[in-house]
Amino acid sequence: MNTYAIITFHNTHFALKAKKYFEKYGLKSDTIPVPREFSSECGFCSKILWKDKNIAEEIMKKNKIIYESIYRWERDEKKEKKFNFV
Amino acid sequence: MPIEIDARGLPCPQPVIKTKEALEKANGEELTIILSTSESRDNVLRFLKNSGIEIDKIEEKNGVFYIFTKKTHKLSNNVKQEDYVCSTTQITFGTTIFINKDRIGHGNDELGKNLIKAFISTIKDLSVQPRTLCFMNSGVKLTINGAETVPHLKNLEEKGIEILVCGTCLSFYNIKDKLAVGKISNMYDISEAMLKSSKVITI
Numbered sequence: 001m002n003t004y005a006i007i008t009f010h011n012t013h014f015a016l017k018a019k020k021y022f023e024k025y026g027l028k029s030d031t032i033p034v035p036r037e038f039s040s041e042c043g044f045c046s047k048i049l050w051k052d053k054n055i056a057e058e059i060m061k062k063n064k065i066i067y068e069s070i071y072r073w074e075r076d077e078k079k080e081k082k083f084n085f086v
Numbered sequence: 087m088p089i090e091i092d093a094r095g096l097p098c099p100q101p102v103i104k105t106k107e108a109l110e111k112a113n114g115e116e117l118t119i120i121l122s123t124s125e126s127r128d129n130v131l132r133f134l135k136n137s138g139i140e141i142d143k144i145e146e147k148n149g150v151f152y153i154f155t156k157k158t159h160k161l162s163n164n165v166k167q168e169d170y171v172c173s174t175t176q177i178t179f180g181t182t183i184f185i186n187k188d189r190i191g192h193g194n195d196e197l198g199k200n201l202i203k204a205f206i207s208t209i210k211d212l213s214v215q216p217r218t219l220c221f222m223n224s225g226v227k228l229t230i231n232g233a234e235t236v237p238h239l240k241n242l243e244e245k246g247i248e249i250l251v252c253g254t255c256l257s258f259y260n261i262k263d264k265l266a267v268g269k270i271s272n273m274y275d276i277s278e279a280m281l282k283s284s285k286v287i288t289i
Contacts, residue, residue, distance in 0.1 A: 016196060033204045044200065084148045085180055085215050 001076050003050040007060075008034055008042065008068040015044035018056075018065050025059050027052055038071050047073070088116035093126065094150065099170035101126040102133045109139065112157040116142075119153040127151040129170045137161050180217030182283040183209075185225040190289060202228065205289065207238040210245070216287075218248040218279045221268065225289075226255040230264040239267040250276050 009015045015031060022029040030047040038045070048056050050072060060067055091108045093101035105119050121127045127144070130153060134141055139161075143154040189198030190205060206228070209215065219242065221229055228235040229251045243249050249268030256262040256270065280286045 012197065016200060019200075031200055031204070033208055044204065084213065085217050 001074055004073045004075065005048050005050050005053040005056065006035065006038060006071040006073045007046040007048070007056065008038060008071070009045065010041050010066065010068050012042050012044055014065050014067065015042055015046065017063070018046050018060060018067070021059050021063050021065060022046065022048070022056065025055075027055055027059065029056070035073065038069075038073075041068065088118050088154075091117060091119045093130075094120055094122040096126070098126055098129055101130050102170040105130050105133060106137075106161070109137070109157050109161055114157060117155050117157065119155070121151040121153070122149070124151065127153065133170060180283050181285045181287060182218040182220060182280050183216050184220045184222070184280060184286055184288045185228065186222045186288065188224040188227040202289065203234050203238075206235045206242075210238060210241050215242075215245065215247060217283065218250060219268075220250045220252075220271075220276045220279055221255075222252040222276065223255050224259070226251050226259065227261070229266060229268050230256075230261050231266045232264075233266070236266045243267055248279070250279060252276060 007018065009018065019029060019031045027048065031044050032047050033043055034045045046056070053070060057070070059065075089108055089112060091101075091104050093104050096104070101119070101121055105117075108117060108119075119130055121130060131141065131144070134153070134155060138159065139155055140158060141153060141155050143152075145152040145154075185202070188202065189195060190201035191198055219239070227233060229239060229249070230236070239249055250271040251265060251268040253262065253270040253272055256265060262270070
C-alpha cells in the first residue's frame, strides 16, 4: 500500500506550472488525470508521496502556485485489476 | 475432460468447420465452443441443430459466447460449408490504438504532451483494454529511454498488450538504440494489426 498526496488545481496552467517547479526543486511528482474519486475543475493533478506534502506546499507557496485541495490517496498498486480486451 | 474449440476471431464458416472437425473426432466428450461474434454463434447453433446435436447451455461473458454441447451420435455427412457463410465480413476482434505523434491534438505542445502521457497512464486503470498499440512518426518518441510514458507502456506490455513501434521512424529520428518498450515492427505488422482489429482509434 502506497500513500500519496493528490494536489488538485483550479486550472491546467497551475497544474503544469507545479509540475515544472517540482522538477526544478527535485521533488518526485507525477502529473496525472484527477482520479475518479476526487473532483476538480482541472483534469490534471499532481501526485506526490504523502511524506513530501509539506515540501510541495512550500514550493507552491514560494512560487505563487495556487492549488485547490490536497487529498490523501492510498493505493494498493500490487493488486491485480481485472480487465477485458475490447 | 471437455474439449475446447476456440473459434474466436475466425471468419465464417471457419467456426462451423472447426466445430464439425472436433465433433467428428469426439467420442462422447463434452465440448465447449468459444466464439467472438453473435453471427458465428448463430451459425454454429444452426449447424448443431441441423446435425441433430443437442445443446446443453449457451453463455455470454464479456462479449464472448460459449456453447456447451455433447456428441451423442454420428454426424450426418450432408453439411455444406456454403450454408454457413456469414453475410458480413468479420475478421477478428480487439481494438488497436494508433499513436502517430508524441502529443494529443494541436494547439499547445506542452499541454499535448501531458495529455498523451495522461492518456497512456489511464489505459492501465480501465476495465477495458486495447489489444495493440501502434506507434509511428514522432509517436515513437514515447517508447524510448527517458520518456515519461515508458513505465506505463511497460505495464501495459506486461498485461499482454502488444506494442508495435515503427522501425523506420525510430531510425529516421536516430533513436533506434534507445527503444525501451515494445517491438520494432514494419509497415506490414502495423497495417495488418490495424486491418485485423474490429476498431482502430487514432490519436
